[in-house]
Amino acid sequence: MMLANVGTADRIIRIIIGLAIIAWSISAENLWWILGAVVLATGVFKFCGLYKVLGISTQGSTSK
Template identity: 50%
Template sequence: MGSNVGTADRVIRIILGLAILSLLFILEGNLKYLGLIGLIPLITGLVKYCPLYSLFKINTCQKK
């Protein structure tokens, strides 16, 4: 499993993931658990691998 998420894509995913996770603290009731969706972009940004990118043969990493 090689990395397929580039640097700019990683930064965007991590920031977006943290922003969505903040909904856990902002929203009330059962609606706040939608913030857990933020784990998906956060984890894919941290591990530099996106399963959907592999499925569609997308690679945003710079070629070495």
């Protein structure tokens, strides 16, 4: 199960940067859109595999 490890500010930044990379890549006709898609997906799904490996979380504390 993937637990969210990407916080709100981090998500917004990732989504904006991901969309910007995709837009630039399409106009430049190169394959950087793949990186943009990965960055965008980590923002949309609130999960970053690299954060998990490194034990990082920007999610903040969650009360249960």
